[in-house]
Amino acid sequence: MKIGMMNNPRFNLLEEISWAEENGFAFLDLTLEPPAAHPAKLPKAEVRKSLAESGLDIIGHTAYYLPLASPYERLRLAAIEELRLAIQFLADLGAETVTIHPDKSIASAHYAQGIFQKNLSTLEEVINIGQSLGIKILLENMDRIFNTVEQIQEALTRFPQLGFHLDVGHANLFVEKNRTEEFLQAFYGRLEHVHFSDNFGKSDDLHLPLGAGNIEWPEIVSLLKSFGYDGTITLEVFSADRRYLLQSKEYLLELWYK
Numbered sequence: 001m002k003i004g005m006m007n008n009p010r011f012n013l014l015e016e017i018s019w020a021e022e023n024g025f026a027f028l029d030l031t032l033e034p035p036a037a038h039p040a041k042l043p044k045a046e047v048r049k050s051l052a053e054s055g056l057d058i059i060g061h062t063a064y065y066l067p068l069a070s071p072y073e074r075l076r077l078a079a080i081e082e083l084r085l086a087i088q089f090l091a092d093l094g095a096e097t098v099t100i101h102p103d104k105s106i107a108s109a110h111y112a113q114g115i116f117q118k119n120l121s122t123l124e125e126v127i128n129i130g131q132s133l134g135i136k137i138l139l140e141n142m143d144r145i146f147n148t149v150e151q152i153q154e155a156l157t158r159f160p161q162l163g164f165h166l167d168v169g170h171a172n173l174f175v176e177k178n179r180t181e182e183f184l185q186a187f188y189g190r191l192e193h194v195h196f197s198d199n200f201g202k203s204d205d206l207h208l209p210l211g212a213g214n215i216e217w218p219e220i221v222s223l224l225k226s227f228g229y230d231g232t233i234t235l236e237v238f239s240a241d242r243r244y245l246l247q248s249k250e251y252l253l254e255l256w257y258k
Contacts, residue, residue, distance in 0.1 A: 002233070004057075007028055017056060026232075027056055029058075059097055069104075088133060103122075124159065139156070140167050153187075169195065188229070191231075193234070195236045198214075200213050217252075
């Protein structure tokens, strides 16, 4: 099992790489987003050199708010172009996988099923971009769309080259019971990456430290291990005080190796 962290896209990426290395993370979940981590603003050669010197692997991550299912076609195409820039940049840095996020869009524009189908159409285009660059695209379960076994199954069945990215925090939202177990039962064979963060369920994706919400982390870790998972886990813990991120890393290590 390898533990990684996500860079804060408001901060200098070179400094984020150094911090991740100094604090014992195995990889950087490299998210390319404004204001400070858009591909157009990053010195690619310096980033590549810094990553090589740090020994950190990278997993690609893209902005969750791109309008991939927008009813405005020019906006949707612009979002795809932003993804193309990000995927190209990540491929040049040596990433092998990149996560994208389905778009909730505007329900009144083409209703829930229309949004779902528009996401699938866009996903196909993005998968093709990834394949042309040697990148495997990962689909992350979200909170209001692509948050059921049935929806994710439709995408994975339609696109056999697509990987699954399990976000345990998202699996706890808008549900009575965390869906991690049912997602693992259905999609373990396609699982490529995992995100950990805590929340209190309901509708708020709080990205709390592990143990600060109501997710049963001993149970979650046990589930992953029972399915034989031993891959990458990103601690998607967002706090101005990064001691909470480091405490989450220690807690995960304790649970994993006890």
